[in-house]
Amino acid sequence: MTSLSGTLCHNTLDTIVERGNLTEVPAADGGPLLELVSEAFGPVGEARVFTGERIAKAVYVGLAVPAIGLDSHMVFAFSPAGVPVPHFTLDSVFGQGTYAFHLDLIPRVDIGTHLAYLDWAHTPLDATFEEVTNRPGLTKTAIGPRQFSLMSPWMLVQRADEEAFRGMDGAVKAYLDHWFSLVEGEVPDAVLADVSDTDLPTRDERNRALVFSPDVDKVWAQVEQLIGAEQTEAVRTLLLDNSIPQISGEEVSA
Known part of the structure; x- marks a missing residue:
């Protein structure tokens, strides 16, 4: 049976792949690119990578360990390096007896x-952000200003009771639909002029290095405890840029 946290993330991933016309990058055996294995618990998850044009790369990471009550699912969908469209992200987690989520469009400029x-x-997200923030059944997640500053002020990152978590589908759809309106539309001339002072690929490289830094996000230490340093670094590397992993182990820039 698919978990509640898994359903929210997988439905979102399916929409991104189908609407974005993405193609999965398989492992040599045709399965997910990375099978994640814990020394203590055996197979515990997978990392999958998809590529396209207007969406340069999408990365899904799932970890499920019933023995410790963990069911974690994450998807990041990245725009091309030279395009100002923000990146989309959703984390959907059950752990320590409660649900949690993280939903955002990551800015590409200051x-x-x-x-x-x-x-x-971002401002088209105002109504959804305010409505979700004021819902019952949600509590603030322990994320500090340092980490928050690398994302957007519209980031929704809360713990949730089961009823509140079940109600998140509409908010995720609102964020995703707005993001696709940016992905599928043309960037307005006024926006292009506004961001012309920004080296988009360089800023993206630096921002992603920080967003996925073990020094910034302590979740990487928890992942390493579960699957070891080598597999953790392999997953983290998938998120740092839009290069396309090859079955041979080499990478092609995108």
């Missing part, structure tokens, strides 16, 4: 100095 970009990429 939003403190790019109002036209901010109004295009």
